[in-house]
Amino acid sequence: MNPTLSELEAKATGKKVAFGGDAHIVCDNLVRIYKTEGVEVVALQGLDLVIDEGELVAIVGASGSGKSTLLNVLSGLDVPTAGVARVAGMDLLSMNARDRLRYRRSVVGFIWQQTARNLLPYLTARENVELPMKLAGGPSGASRARSRRERADELLELLGVASCANRKAPEMSGGQQQRVSIAVALANSPQLILADEPTGELDSETSEQVFDALRTANRELGVTVVIVTHDPLVSEQVDRTVGIRDGRTSSETLRREGAEGQIIAEEYAVLDRVGRLQLPRDFMNALEMERRVRLELESDHIGVWPAREEPSND
Ligand SMILES: Nc1ncnc2c1ncn2[C@@H]1O[C@H](COP(=O)(O)OP(=O)(O)OP(=O)(O)O)[C@@H](O)[C@H]1O
Numbered sequence: 001m002n003p004t005l006s007e008l009e010a011k012a013t014g015k016k017v018a019f020g021g022d023a024h025i026v027c028d029n030l031v032r033i034y035k036t037e038g039v040e041v042v043a044l045q046g047l048d049l050v051i052d053e054g055e056l057v058a059i060v061g062a063s064g065s066g067k068s069t070l071l072n073v074l075s076g077l078d079v080p081t082a083g084v085a086r087v088a089g090m091d092l093l094s095m096n097a098r099d100r101l102r103y104r105r106s107v108v109g110f111i112w113q114q115t116a117r118n119l120l121p122y123l124t125a126r127e128n129v130e131l132p133m134k135l136a137g138g139p140s141g142a143s144r145a146r147s148r149r150e151r152a153d154e155l156l157e158l159l160g161v162a163s164c165a166n167r168k169a170p171e172m173s174g175g176q177q178q179r180v181s182i183a184v185a186l187a188n189s190p191q192l193i194l195a196d197e198p199t200g201e202l203d204s205e206t207s208e209q210v211f212d213a214l215r216t217a218n219r220e221l222g223v224t225v226v227i228v229t230h231d232p233l234v235s236e237q238v239d240r241t242v243g244i245r246d247g248r249t250s251s252e253t254l255r256r257e258g259a260e261g262q263i264i265a266e267e268y269a270v271l272d273r274v275g276r277l278q279l280p281r282d283f284m285n286a287l288e289m290e291r292r293v294r295l296e297l298e299s300d301h302i303g304v305w306p307a308r309e310e311p312s313n314d
Pocket residue numbers: 034035036041042043061062063064065066067068069070
C-alpha cells in the first residue's frame with residue numbers, strides 16, 4: 001500500500017539518526033589539510049571512526065598515516081578542516097575558545113610519548129597530580145587542598161606508584177614516570193584518555209606495567225582510552241585495534257576469548273557508509289591489482305578479481 005501524504009511528511013521531517021548515534025567518539029568524514037609554503041598535505045582524508053564509552057582501543061598505522069593528527073584533533077589541540085568530530089556530545093569543530101579550554105581541562109586527559117613532556121621536573125609526583133586540579137579552579141581553602149591531596153594519593157595508589165609520591169621525575173624510572181603521567185591525566189576525572197605512543201621510550205617489561213596501568217584506569221574508573229602505538233604488545237592486549245592508512249581507517253582487529261579461554265583475533269577491512277573499502281596493499285601487489293577490479297556477488301561473499309586482460313585484436 002502506498003504511504004499517505006502525511007506519512008511521507010512525517011518521514012521527511014523526522015529526526016535522522018546521525019552517523020555513530022550517541023557514541024562517545026564520532027569522527028565522520030574527517031578531513032585535515034595542512035598548508036605549508038603553498039603545498040597542501042592531506043593528513044586525514046575522510047576518516048570515519050566510532051568508539052563507545054568505556055572502550056579501550058589501540059590505533060596503529062605506518063609513520064605518516066595520520067595517527068598523531070587524529071589524536072591532536074580529539075584532544076582539542078587542532079581543528080580539522082572539514083567533517084564531524086564529536087566527543088562526549090561536544091562538537092570539536094564549532095567549539096568556542098572557552099569551551100575548548102574547558103574541554104581540554106576536564107573532558108580529556110593526554111599522555112605524551114616523551115616522559116619529560118608529561119611531568120614538571122621540579123614538582124613531586126603528588127604535586128604534579130595536584131596541579132591540574134588547582135588549575136581547574138574552584139573554591140580554595142585547607143579542606144580543598146586536603147581533598148586534592150587525597151585524590152592525588154588515591155590515583156598514585158591505583159596505578160601502583162604510591163611509593164613515588166614524594167619523588168621528582170629525575171628520581172623515578174621511565175615506567176614510573178609514565179604511570180604518574182596517567183595519574184596526572186586522570187586528575188580532573190576526564191571521560192577520555194588519549195595516549196600518543198606512551199610506551200615508545202620504554203623496554204618491553206616496563207611497557208607492560210604502563211599498559212596495565214592504562215587498563216586499570218579503563219576498568220576501574222570506566223574512562224574511555226585511546227592509545228596510538230607501534231607496540232605489538234599493546235595492540236595485542238586491547239579488544240579492538242583500528243588500523244589507519246593514508247588518513248583513513250582501513251582495518252579493525254577484534255579480539256575475543258574462545259571457548260577454551262584462548263584469545264581469538266580476527267582482522268576486518270573497514271567498510272564505509274557508501275561502500276568503500278581499502279584492500280590491503282600486499283593483497284593488491286600479490287595479484288597485481290591496479291586501477292580496477294572485477295566483483296562478483298556470491299551467496300555469502302563477494303569475489304574480487306584483477307581486471308581481465310582484454311584480448312588484443314592483432
Ligand atoms: N604541522 C604539519 N604541517 C604540515 N604537514 C604535517 C603537519 N603535521 C603532520 N603533517 C603531515 O601529515 C601527515 C600525517 O602526519 P601524522 O603526524 O599525523 O602521522 P603519524 O601517523 O602520527 O606518523 P608517526 O607515526 O611518524 O608519528 C604526514 O604526511 C605529515 O608529514
